[in-house]
Amino acid sequence: MQKYTKYLFFISFFLSLLSLYVIERGGKEIYPFFSWKLFTSPSGSEKFEEQYRLYRVDGNDTIRILYKPTAIYDENNLALIVGFYGKKIEKNENREGSVEKMKIFMKSYQPEYKNLLLYKESFNPWDLGTSVFKIKKTLITRL
Template sequence: MKNKPLYYYTQYLVLISIILSIISYGKEKIFHSKEIYPFFWWQLFTNPVKGTTPFTMLRLYEVTKENDTIRLANNGDGIDDVAYTSLLNEANEKINNDESYETINKFIRGIGIEKSKKSNQKFILVKEIYKNPINITSEHHEFDKEILFITTTR
């Protein structure tokens, strides 16, 4: 009897994984229960403990004339969402590198003005730290805020 090479069974493993993924997807969507195939969700590789690791996100808030804050959404308006996130990360690096206040202020104000289309507002760069991302629901988001920088109007 001939020994078959190990890669011979790969096609069967791929077919089985696709079938189990489809079953897991259907079970999740229809019955709202746990998956039967452990490799179905990408978090197995990126976050194997399913959300117990805190997740941080940088946000930019606009301060209105009434001293209220409005979060500038990462929705692609004004600045592409990928570029917006990249600019906020760059602003955070400038703060961490102890660049001059004027440089950081000008940079963050530029992002805020481009995003909000208002040039006479203050902006606040905030780091939001989500404690347990797997438990984020539509009603309640448990997170801490850390203010990184507050701009001046000029």
């Protein structure tokens, strides 16, 4: 395997540049190792994962808001922003200010969404795809 390392490096480098080019042109990422998240926070490296997610209230239903890329934000940026303010709100670090900033952010991202709920979702990534996979939801606040 060591004799192929040099070739694998150049192939990976080329595919990363190609992926960058495709993303700059508005396409989707074609090479999974291009993403920084794969190296900094791979799912499954821990047995416990927490994420902050937004839900909208529609009648008696709560519907999870999916991260859709915009001209300004991609999916990773949206998850990071919600996670950043979600953690501040949960830990009561300038809670009112963080709630207000989250509302402003959501107005710029999806202005049609009203009656939002911020939840913390906890789960074990190792159980993903199995019949025992469960997500524990904890309501943090109403936005």
